[in-house]
Amino acid sequence: MTHPAFPSTRTTCPYCGVGCGVLATPDGKGGLAIKGDPDHPANKGRLCVKGSALGETIGHEGRLLAPRIDGREADWDEALDLVAQRFSQTIAEHGPDSVAFYVSGQLLTEDYYVANKLMKGFIGSANIDTNSRLCMASSVAGHRRAFGSDTVPGLYEDLELADTVVLVGSNLAWCHPVLYQRIAAAKEARPEMRVVVIDPRRTATCDMADLHLAIAPGADAVLFNLLLAEIEARGLIRDPEATGLEAALAAARLAVPGETGLAPEDLARFLDLWLRSDKVVTVYSQGVNQSESGTDKVNAILNCHMATRRIGRPGMGPFSVTGQPNAMGGREVGGLANMLACHLDIENAAHRAAVQGFWGAPRMAERPGLKAVDMFRAVEDVRIKALWIICTNPAVSMPEADRVARAIAGCDFVVVSDMMAQTDTTRLAHVLLPATGWGEKDGTVTNSERRISRQRRLLPPVGRARDDWRILADVAGRMGWRDAFSWQHPSEVFAEHAALSGVAGALGSDFDISDHVGITREDYDVLRPFLWPQSAQKRGGRFFGDGRYHTPDGRARMVAVAARGPQPLDEAHPFRLNTGRVRDHWHTMTRTGLSPRLSRHLAEPFLELHPADAARLGLQAASLAEVESPHGKALLRVLITERVAPGHPFAPIHWSGETAPTGRIDALVQGVTDPVSGQPASKSAPVAIRPFAAAWYGFAVSRQPMKPDCDYWALARLPGGQQAELASGTTPEDWVAEAQTLFGIAAEPLVVRDRRRGITRLAFVVDGQLQAALFVSPEPVALSRSHVAAALGEACSPDLLAGRAGADRPDEGALVCACFGIGVNRILSAITAQDLVTVEAIGAALRAGTNCGSCRPELKALIAASSRIAAE
Numbered sequence: 001m002t003h004p005a006f007p008s009t010r011t012t013c014p015y016c017g018v019g020c021g022v023l024a025t026p027d028g029k030g031g032l033a034i035k036g037d038p039d040h041p042a043n044k045g046r047l048c049v050k051g052s053a054l055g056e057t058i059g060h061e062g063r064l065l066a067p068r069i070d071g072r073e074a075d076w077d078e079a080l081d082l083v084a085q086r087f088s089q090t091i092a093e094h095g096p097d098s099v100a101f102y103v104s105g106q107l108l109t110e111d112y113y114v115a116n117k118l119m120k121g122f123i124g125s126a127n128i129d130t131n132s133r134l135c136m137a138s139s140v141a142g143h144r145r146a147f148g149s150d151t152v153p154g155l156y157e158d159l160e161l162a163d164t165v166v167l168v169g170s171n172l173a174w175c176h177p178v179l180y181q182r183i184a185a186a187k188e189a190r191p192e193m194r195v196v197v198i199d200p201r202r203t204a205t206c207d208m209a210d211l212h213l214a215i216a217p218g219a220d221a222v223l224f225n226l227l228l229a230e231i232e233a234r235g236l237i238r239d240p241e242a243t244g245l246e247a248a249l250a251a252a253r254l255a256v257p258g259e260t261g262l263a264p265e266d267l268a269r270f271l272d273l274w275l276r277s278d279k280v281v282t283v284y285s286q287g288v289n290q291s292e293s294g295t296d297k298v299n300a301i302l303n304c305h306m307a308t309r310r311i312g313r314p315g316m317g318p319f320s321v322t323g324q325p326n327a328m329g330g331r332e333v334g335g336l337a338n339m340l341a342c343h344l345d346i347e348n349a350a351h352r353a354a355v356q357g358f359w360g361a362p363r364m365a366e367r368p369g370l371k372a373v374d375m376f377r378a379v380e381d382v383r384i385k386a387l388w389i390i391c392t393n394p395a396v397s398m399p400e401a402d403r404v405a406r407a408i409a410g411c412d413f414v415v416v417s418d419m420m421a422q423t424d425t426t427r428l429a430h431v432l433l434p435a436t437g438w439g440e441k442d443g444t445v446t447n448s449e450r451r452i453s454r455q456r457r458l459l460p461p462v463g464r465a466r467d468d469w470r471i472l473a474d475v476a477g478r479m480g481w482r483d484a485f486s487w488q489h490p491s492e493v494f495a496e497h498a499a500l501s502g503v504a505g506a507l508g509s510d511f512d513i514s515d516h517v518g519i520t521r522e523d524y525d526v527l528r529p530f531l532w533p534q535s536a537q538k539r540g541g542r543f544f545g546d547g548r549y550h551t552p553d554g555r556a557r558m559v560a561v562a563a564r565g566p567q568p569l570d571e572a573h574p575f576r577l578n579t580g581r582v583r584d585h586w587h588t589m590t591r592t593g594l595s596p597r598l599s600r601h602l603a604e605p606f607l608e609l610h611p612a613d614a615a616r617l618g619l620q621a622a623s624l625a626e627v628e629s630p631h632g633k634a635l636l637r638v639l640i641t642e643r644v645a646p647g648h649p650f651a652p653i654h655w656s657g658e659t660a661p662t663g664r665i666d667a668l669v670q671g672v673t674d675p676v677s678g679q680p681a682s683k684s685a686p687v688a689i690r691p692f693a694a695a696w697y698g699f700a701v702s703r704q705p706m707k708p709d710c711d712y713w714a715l716a717r718l719p720g721g722q723q724a725e726l727a728s729g730t731t732p733e734d735w736v737a738e739a740q741t742l743f744g745i746a747a748e749p750l751v752v753r754d755r756r757r758g759i760t761r762l763a764f765v766v767d768g769q770l771q772a773a774l775f776v777s778p779e780p781v782a783l784s785r786s787h788v789a790a791a792l793g794e795a796c797s798p799d800l801l802a803g804r805a806g807a808d809r810p811d812e813g814a815l816v817c818a819c820f821g822i823g824v825n826r827i828l829s830a831i832t833a834q835d836l837v838t839v840e841a842i843g844a845a846l847r848a849g850t851n852c853g854s855c856r857p858e859l860k861a862l863i864a865a866s867s868r869i870a871a872e
């Protein structure tokens with residue numbers, strides 16, 4: 001219920017790069033009611049499940065409430081003085097390049113602007129890099145090679161106007177759900193529209209696809225080279241003036257169809273669909289960027305659009321969809337180590353002089369700084385002696401994560417700014433600085449289509465948390481640069497950024513929002529979402545439709561792409577591990593992990609493995625696999641599925657030392673990077689897989705936080721507590737003592753043993769209510785998780801310990817519709833019993849899929865699966 005005294009505020013979702021507008025209404029009790037903003041051009045009222053659940057993740061739980069120095073609470077002045085003093089001293093003794101910032105595409109533009117100004121202009125080093133290096137760097141590099149600038153040419157509406165939408169290495173249904181829904185709605189309105197998905201894995205996105213190309217890993221550049229050759233063969237080159245056209249065509253003609261791993265008829269169908277009309281949009285994401293040949297893949301795609309002039313006009317163009325809410329804003333302020341502010345070039349002396357003059361900066365970085373992987377290598381070998389990590393969790397998300405964690409642990413001085421007290425990275429800090437989070441901070445973000453929207457403050461800061469821009473400015477002031485960092489409000493930072501963009505625009509930069517020079521706080525408060533550029537010269541719209549680019553001669557720059565495969569496998573590591581995201585979790589789960597609703601879709605780390613691989617390895621469904629690379633190890637639940645190809649398993653990235661220490665996928669991924677962009681190849685790790693010899697498997701629920709201590713554990717949030725999946729290679733002597741330690745309960749449990757089957761079940765009942773329960777079995781525990789979870793806090797029924805939890809009620813199974821809590825079993829039985837054949841019919845019968853719509857692709861797949869079963 002919303003309260004009339006607390007009006008709604010328009011703000012922006014802090015998760016993915018779609019950048020949906022949110023209407024948030026405080027309920028007067030510290031909570032928020034969340035709705036999609038019907039007036040925001042990105043989502044027009046829609047929200048996906050993560051956005052809808054925002055109200056569940058704003059509590060104070062787990063927050064870092066005060067600064068800490070070496071583990072003890074400190075006041076702000078002491079912490080800021082220490083940070084400033086240690087950075088200044090390190091720079092004085094070892095030079096500006098001995099310090100570094102590692103920041104994030106989840107910072108607001110104002111935060112990011114201040115970090116970049118401090119490092120590049122005042123400290124005088126370009127050692128500021130960002131998690132966008134792991135995310136968008138190949139797109140940035142590809143854009144700059146082709147267009148002469150990092151420009152996304154198109155708009156979201158192009159996805160709706162296109163006759164053919166091609167999604168390359170993008171699981172849009174789960175990762176950009178509102179864009180997926182916009183395409184799905186357009187396709188329903190115009191059934192002649194075609195969608196192609198290019199992904200080695202059959203993802204939820206494929207449910208919308210007319211054609212799914214399960215491409216050989218890494219072969220995207222070959223495929224788009226084949227397309228370019230076909231464009232030439234069919235006489236469809238429309239930009240004969242493009243620089244490098246001949247060389248690009250010559251390279252394209254060498255492409256070998258067999259290398260794509262695709263059937264000739266599928267390949268032919270793809271070429272026809274791409275070429276059948278001018279209105280084609282090629283959307284791409286991490287299957288393209290996070291690759292040994294990421295930048296080449298990007299340019300292979302851009303080549304086809306530039307050659308045919310299918311770019312920058314309604315319904316056509318390449319479209320790099322950004323992951324984080326402010327990946328674009330970070331690029332605008334120059335947050336990457338090889339960029340300058342406002343899309344200016346760090347290697348251009350005139351650009352450097354202009355920025356230095358504007359800032360009145362004492363120094364200016366003169367060459368690119370260290371990119372993420374190299375930055376942490378420099379931390380490791382002590383070239384970098386002071387490091388400030390802001391709004392990112394590299395001990396989990398960087399490749400060779402164990403090595404990165406060791407490097408951070410070994411660094412002389414580490415500052416971490418985060419909202420949360422306990423993350424794998426905050427654990428390694430000397431100084432911890434509490435940052436305000438979404439809902440508590442004011443600023444702007446830029447979404448994938450260059451639309452700048454406000455995030456607005458709705459709630460007071462939690463504890464003594466402060467805004468990131470202010471923390472940075474306060475440190476800069478203490479380092480001696482008070483005048484240049486004296487803003488009182490983020491609107492003043494935004495106004496300065498807008499003014500600098502005017503300087504950049506005059507130097508030819510595409511990024512120019514100089515209309516907002518001198519913006520007042522009042523105007524900033526009511527700023528509506530707008531597309532950049534916004535200046536006297538140019539306003540919004542698309543780029544390059546006129547065939548003019550930002551290259552010195554204005555011509556398109558084609559790149560000759562020599563297809564390079566992924567890194568080779570070896571005998572000891574014969575599997576190529578693909579990694580990515582699940583529908584309901586965000587990265588290292590510091591926020592989505594707080595929501596029971598978001599934790600029920602997929603509650604533990606897993607490995608999708610083809611049945612043939614599983615059979616060969618002797619791995620049973622739901623058993624545990626030990627996955628090993630030269631860099632680390634993981635234990636993952638085996639999920640046998642034909643969605644993945646033999647030899648090419650998939651694992652999600654979300655689990656950390658906090659939630660499942662052996663599920664940290666980046667412990668396995670090697671730090672191999674694309675040679676042009678420096679972006680890690682996160683989707684092709686060579687690994688070995690073998691069965692884990694579990695002596696027992698366990699499942700536990702508890703009202704209080706648990707402290708598991710066994711070979712495998714994965715924690716997830718429940719409405720009234722926590723659940724844990726457990727396993728170990730050794731059996732404890734005494735299950736009662738084991739359970740008491742796990743739950744932190746001294747009381748005696750009820751115990752049921754089935755010695756023949758090796759099953760033990762323990763329940764702790766206090767005041768007639770179930771406090772905790774542990775179920776142990778030599779096989780993976782077969783038990784309805786949802787029923788055991790529902791028993792917490794209830795009277796302990798005999799069915800529970802008899803292993804018949806919920807015998808009186810049907811088991812929901814895995815949660816599909818998170819909004820209404822509807823599981824796969826209920827949906828399947830309704831499909832059969834009521835003969836439901838459409839997603840709408842399921843919605844009418846069960847409500848599933850009728851709120852945020854994130855589960856609609858899965859509902860569609862369940863209908864398809866049921867009809868297959870019926871036909872067999």
Ligand SMILES: Nc1nc2c(c(=O)[nH]1)N[C@H]1C(S)=C(S)[C@@H](COP(=O)(O)OP(=O)(O)OC[C@H]3O[C@@H](n4cnc5c(=O)[nH]c(N)nc54)[C@H](O)[C@@H]3O)O[C@H]1N2
Nearest residue numbers: 169170171175217218285286287323324580581583586587
């Ligand atoms: N639910 C959810 N949504 C998110 C996020 C999240 O954490 N959770 N994170 C956000 C962020 S920061 C990002 S960057 C985006 C990422 O969004 P996506 O890029 O869509 O997500 P991923 O799952 O990382 O990878 C996409 C696909 O690339 C495929 N792939 C792997 N190798 C290849 C290859 O060689 N060729 C091709 N063509 N495909 C390949 C994988 O099988 C995978 O399905 O998502 C954003 N949205």
Ligand SMILES: Nc1nc2c(c(=O)[nH]1)N[C@H]1C(S)=C(S)[C@@H](COP(=O)(O)OP(=O)(O)OC[C@H]3O[C@@H](n4cnc5c(=O)[nH]c(N)nc54)[C@H](O)[C@@H]3O)O[C@H]1N2
Nearest residue numbers: 131134135391392393397417418419435579587588590682
């Ligand atoms: N193997 C593999 N590895 C990958 C990927 C992959 O596909 N495969 N994807 C890569 C990609 S694309 C990305 S984007 C990265 C993401 O990886 P990370 O950036 O490491 O992941 P997050 O969990 O989003 O970390 C954000 C941190 O900032 C904190 N935080 C949130 N809001 C604020 C704020 O306002 N201020 C401050 N100071 N802190 C805040 C959160 O609590 C959290 O600790 O992972 C990368 N790693």
Ligand code: SF4
Nearest residue numbers: 013015016020048051
């Ligand atoms: S699609 Fe979902 S996660 Fe992305 S911005 Fe919209 S509501 Fe947020």
Ligand SMILES: [Mo]
Nearest residue numbers: 134135323324
């Ligand atoms: Mo990302």
